[in-house]
Amino acid sequence: MPDQPATIFDPSKSFDDNVDHGPFGRPSNEVYQNKGNPTYNFLGHKLYSPFGIGAGSLPTSRHVQYGFERGFDVICYKTQRSVPFPCNMFPNVVYVDVDGDLTIEKARKPLIGHLSSDKPVQKLTITNSFGNPSRGPDFWEEDMKQAVSAQGKGQLLIASVVGTAQNGFSPQDYYQDFADTAAIAIKTGVSVIELNLSCPNVADEGVVCYTYDAVIDIARRTKEKIGDIPIIAKLGYFTPAQQELLEKIVVDSSKYLSAYSVINTIQAAVVDETGKQLLPGPGRLRAGVCGRAIRWAGLEMVTRLTELRQKHNLTYEIIGIGGVSTPADFQKYRTAGAEIVQAVTAPMWNDKLAEQIKATL
Numbered sequence: 001m002p003d004q005p006a007t008i009f010d011p012s013k014s015f016d017d018n019v020d021h022g023p024f025g026r027p028s029n030e031v032y033q034n035k036g037n038p039t040y041n042f043l044g045h046k047l048y049s050p051f052g053i054g055a056g057s058l059p060t061s062r063h064v065q066y067g068f069e070r071g072f073d074v075i076c077y078k079t080q081r082s083v084p085f086p087c088n089m090f091p092n093v094v095y096v097d098v099d100g101d102l103t104i105e106k107a108r109k110p111l112i113g114h115l116s117s118d119k120p121v122q123k124l125t126i127t128n129s130f131g132n133p134s135r136g137p138d139f140w141e142e143d144m145k146q147a148v149s150a151q152g153k154g155q156l157l158i159a160s161v162v163g164t165a166q167n168g169f170s171p172q173d174y175y176q177d178f179a180d181t182a183a184i185a186i187k188t189g190v191s192v193i194e195l196n197l198s199c200p201n202v203a204d205e206g207v208v209c210y211t212y213d214a215v216i217d218i219a220r221r222t223k224e225k226i227g228d229i230p231i232i233a234k235l236g237y238f239t240p241a242q243q244e245l246l247e248k249i250v251v252d253s254s255k256y257l258s259a260y261s262v263i264n265t266i267q268a269a270v271v272d273e274t275g276k277q278l279l280p281g282p283g284r285l286r287a288g289v290c291g292r293a294i295r296w297a298g299l300e301m302v303t304r305l306t307e308l309r310q311k312h313n314l315t316y317e318i319i320g321i322g323g324v325s326t327p328a329d330f331q332k333y334r335t336a337g338a339e340i341v342q343a344v345t346a347p348m349w350n351d352k353l354a355e356q357i358k359a360t361l
């Protein structure tokens, strides 16, 4: 257990337990009060602060409401699908040992993971290996409506969606499923969509953000389907050798997209102290790693997207995400060019992070 108890999402409990009974934190009468008028702008919305929680730790409207009530002003409802999809086997979060930054070089070798940790939140690096579970629209469509109504003045809910590769699907059917899932989400009244193009935890779906045709096709189909609702693409880390690919993807997809969110996770093999795969089940040797050790990669991607925006005279906005656990981390992302900063790992244990960041604004 890290030095603070998990509140928003408790990874020591199963995903279903969190969905059915979470959040397990403070009583909801401890509410953060935003004061005055919201002054930050994002995708046409006024916000009290440019900080919030990215896709992952808020799988229901109760979790979303908990986040808004603690002053996180830009919140993603956890990625949803057009069909029910199971969660990877428990545990999904383990604590990994990384000395400093998880560089791409270091991520080529297995990392040692542990089922518990006594590290402070600011030093935590963890796996998130859920596989984008979803109970399907029968569950989340109604629940997302509740999440939409939990938005306070100066707050914004984003719906994260992903396509599902199904039996008999062509690649185009799969790309269309991203758009169709976005169309279900906007029926709930949500005003911004995020396309999760970078989930690394579903063995047979692959990470679409590194395939030019896939990104352009998904972005175009979603734009055609949902019209004026702004669309964000969530991308993974592109190595310097992939810079040309990143540039081509961003330049050509930005006509359909309003923002990019970087980054998701860095993938690495995670083993126990004897070298055995730690997360149970097939296809789970490698897992998405997030938290402190990937902060460098999120910051670098924000810097590169800021430079590309300037170079090509584009107008997209940028969400910086990865390893933010202090007001200083938040500030670094803003200085690098991010309009919005989000975190997922740190707020799971520190639900006062928004309050702490707001104290410095």
Ligand SMILES: Cc1cc2nc3c(=O)[nH]c(=O)nc-3n(C[C@H](O)[C@H](O)[C@H](O)COP(=O)(O)O)c2cc1C
Residues within 6 Å of the ligand: 054, 055, 056, 057, 078, 079, 093, 127, 128, 130, 132, 160, 196, 234, 263, 264, 265, 290, 291, 292, 294, 321, 322, 323, 324, 342, 343, 344, 345, 346
């Ligand atoms: C528990 C957990 C669940 C996650 N689930 C999702 C998800 O459903 N969709 C997604 O796009 N990213 C997901 N992520 C990735 C985060 O959105 C984020 O990009 C990544 O964790 C880096 O931020 P952090 O270092 O602040 O955690 C998840 C992360 C965590 C920790």
